[in-house]
Amino acid sequence: MQNIKKKIEKLKKNLNLKRTLGLIWSITKGKVIYTVLIMIMESLVFMGSLYVFKLLIDIVALPDRNEKYDLAVLYIIAAGIAAITLVVLSSLASYITQKHAFLISEYVDDKIHSIAIALDLSFYESPAYFNTLNRAKNAGPDRPSAILTNIISIVKNLMTLTVIGIALISINWVLMPLLALFVLPTLYVRLKFADKLYEWQIQKTPTERKSKYLSSLITGEVAAKEIKSFGLGHYIRSMYKNLRIYLLLEDLRINKKGITNEAVTQILAAAGVYSCIAYICLSALNGESSIGDIALFLIVFPQLFGIMQGLSGEISSLYKNNIFLSYLYDLFDLENKMKDPQKPVLISQNSPDLTLKNVHFCYPHANKTVLKNINLKIPAGKVVALVGLNGSGKTTLIKLLCRLYDPTSGAIKLGGENIKNFKTDDYRKQISVVFQDFVKFNMSVTENIQFGNIHEEADHDFIKDSAIKSGAHEYIKEFPDGYNTTMGRIFDNGREVSIGQWQKLAIARALYSKSQFIIFDEATSALDAKSEQEIFDDLREHIGNRGILVISHRVSAVKHADYIYVMSEGEIAQEGTHEKLISENGDYAKLFKRKKTIAANKTSENGAE
Numbered sequence: 156m157q158n159i160k161k162k163i164e165k166l167k168k169n170l171n172l173k174r175t176l177g178l179i180w181s182i183t184k185g186k187v188i189y190t191v192l193i194m195i196m197e198s199l200v201f202m203g204s205l206y207v208f209k210l211l212i213d214i215v216a217l218p219d220r221n222e223k224y225d226l227a228v229l230y231i232i233a234a235g236i237a238a239i240t241l242v243v244l245s246s247l248a249s250y251i252t253q254k255h256a257f258l259i260s261e262y263v264d265d266k267i268h269s270i271a272i273a274l275d276l277s278f279y280e281s282p283a284y285f286n287t288l289n290r291a292k293n294a295g296p297d298r299p300s301a302i303l304t305n306i307i308s309i310v311k312n313l314m315t316l317t318v319i320g321i322a323l324i325s326i327n328w329v330l331m332p333l334l335a336l337f338v339l340p341t342l343y344v345r346l347k348f349a350d351k352l353y354e355w356q357i358q359k360t361p362t363e364r365k366s367k368y369l370s371s372l373i374t375g376e377v378a379a380k381e382i383k384s385f386g387l388g389h390y391i392r393s394m395y396k397n398l399r400i401y402l403l404l405e406d407l408r409i410n411k412k413g414i415t416n417e418a419v420t421q422i423l424a425a426a427g428v429y430s431c432i433a434y435i436c437l438s439a440l441n442g443e444s445s446i447g448d449i450a451l452f453l454i455v456f457p458q459l460f461g462i463m464q465g466l467s468g469e470i471s472s473l474y475k476n477n478i479f480l481s482y483l484y485d486l487f488d489l490e491n492k493m494k495d496p497q498k499p500v501l502i503s504q505n506s507p508d509l510t511l512k513n514v515h516f517c518y519p520h521a522n523k524t525v526l527k528n529i530n531l532k533i534p535a536g537k538v539v540a541l542v543g544l545n546g547s548g549k550t551t552l553i554k555l556l557c558r559l560y561d562p563t564s565g566a567i568k569l570g571g572e573n574i575k576n577f578k579t580d581d582y583r584k585q586i587s588v589v590f591q592d593f594v595k596f597n598m599s600v601t602e603n604i605q606f607g608n609i610h611e612e613a614d615h616d617f618i619k620d621s622a623i624k625s626g627a628h629e630y631i632k633e634f635p636d637g638y639n640t641t642m643g644r645i646f647d648n649g650r651e652v653s654i655g656q657w658q659k660l661a662i663a664r665a666l667y668s669k670s671q672f673i674i675f676d677e678a679t680s681a682l683d684a685k686s687e688q689e690i691f692d693d694l695r696e697h698i699g700n701r702g703i704l705v706i707s708h709r710v711s712a713v714k715h716a717d718y719i720y721v722m723s724e725g726e727i728a729q730e731g732t733h734e735k736l737i738s739e740n741g742d743y744a745k746l747f748k749r750k751k752t753i754a755a756n757k758t759s760e761n762g763a764e
């Protein structure tokens with residue numbers, strides 16, 4: 156009982172017909188009705204042409220047929236017109252179906268992108284999301300239109316079945332349910348096979364993703380340097396091959412089982428059909444059936460069997476398409492935890508302070524508390540620094556400041572207002588950030604900088620000004636195409652620059668933003684000391700009412716900050732000015748005194764040489 160209940164639940168979940176038809180209807184703006192109408196017209200014209208043929212044969216069979224010569228010609232012309240109409244209608248139907256299939260594919264593709272844009276960062280940091288995304292992409296954007304074709308074919312087959320079925324019932328009513336009985340095991344096996352494929356698809360997704368990842372390591376640009384230097388190519392290639400072989404063997408095993416089961420049921424069905432034929436022939440020999448019955452039976456019975464098999468094929472394909480489409484709906488149904496408030500508060504532009512009050516944070520799907528009781532303030536017009544050992548929680552804190560995550564407890568406030576009360580998009584415009592793993596957009600220099608504020612028309616003077624402040628202008632001005640130059644080496648005529656030069660471009664992007672706060676997460680790590688000094692001097696000079704947060708492992712980047720926080724194992728261990736922290740002889744002093752000693756040793760070693 157429990158098992159049947161489960162099966163019904165599963166069927167309910169997997170059968171998304173209403174949703175799919177609604178989706179097709181909305182995408183094609185109801186024009187899908189034309190396909191259905193054309194198909195109905197096709198059937199009508201086909202039946203009409205058959206009737207015309209019947210009339211023609213009736214005339215030919217008449218004794219005074221010569222008198223009806225004109226009518227016969229008329230029927231022949233009508234039959235010709237019907238044949239041409241059929242060709243035109245079927246071409247039109249296939250054109251419209253194809254057009255709708257393209258529209259639906261584009262819609263699904265675009266919908267996947269819009270969902271990916273809307274989802275919180277937490278999804279991007281969980282393998283479950285990538286499994287769902289992978290399955291949705293592999294589900295095939297043509298599934299919705301395939302479902303429509305399935306439904307139309309099922310209706311057509313059912314109509315033919317009814318007409319021919321009546322003829323069969325007139326011979327012997329038992330034959331009809333008997334035929335259905337022969338086809339049902341094949342249908343059952345196919346539905347089971349579809350279920351198996353569905354489960355296998357879920358099971359194999361992580362392995363499939365891993366194989367794609369390995370392939371991208373070998374073929375992509377990102378890892379090429381290290382793969383070649385360490386000679387990792389063949390090692391990764393064999394890892395990839397092992398995974399692919401495992402997937403291939405399992406695919407073959409499942410398919411072999413499916414095909415074998417189907418073959419067995421088909422053989423049983425064929426044996427049943429031929430037993431019926433034998434039975435009716437024998438009964439004719441015994442005089443129980445007329446020759447007419449046998450003739451009709453021999454024509455109708457195999458044909459009906461073919462139609463029923465076609466029907467079973469369409470039903471199982473409809474089922475399969477439906478359950479595969481549920482991968483797409485799994486993605487469509489993902490919901491963000493962070494939601495905009497019903498009545499968002501407007502953000503004050505009067506240089507508010509950004510504060511963290513008793514903030515605790517634990518990543519979703521992780522049980523370790525990464526931030527513990529953080530109290531921190533970034534006042535407008537001040538430079539605040541954050542230092543700490545690797546893994547102490549600095550980048551996590553930035554993710555919270557950017558509202559990429561919400562604190563598990565405690566609050567982040569802008570001008571005294573909890574940031575949850577603002578529209579997320581509005582709030583995010585107040586923060587611009589240069590992440591340590593910033594993005595190198597393989598697009599024009601202008602776009603690379605303009606992305607700091609894409610909400611307004613590009614201001615080319617300000618773009619140049621930001622590049623001058625970050626030091627990027629120094630090399631941009633050497634490019635023949637200047638700010639129109641495509642960056643990176645992925646596309647034709649792209650210009651590759653050093654990592655430090657890319658970093659300057661990322662800093663220019665942050666400076667171009669009109670945000671009230673700028674965050675630098677190890678943003679100057681690849682810059683030479685002179686460039687770093689120039690950037691921070693310039694920031695100091697032009698800081699205005701902006702608040703700045705600098706995260707760095709370099710004393711040169713943080714010592715001039717107005718206030719410094721020292722993080723240790725997710726907590727603020729110390730805070731104060733550089734001088735105060737050095738005198739306290741705590742974590743901060745250890746961190747930078749040790750660096751100083753190393754630097755001093757290096758200088759004396761160089762001197763000795």
Ligand SMILES: Nc1ncnc2c1ncn2[C@@H]1O[C@H](COP(=O)(O)OP(=O)(O)OP(=O)(O)O)[C@@H](O)[C@H]1O
Nearest residue numbers: 280518521525543544545546547548549550551552
């Ligand atoms: N997406 C994540 N999911 C779960 N745990 C995470 C995630 N990102 C980071 N962590 C954990 O949070 C802790 C703090 O990481 P975080 O990146 O904030 O450190 P950090 O101080 O910025 O380090 P670094 O100086 O190396 O950049 C680490 O223990 C890390 O394992």
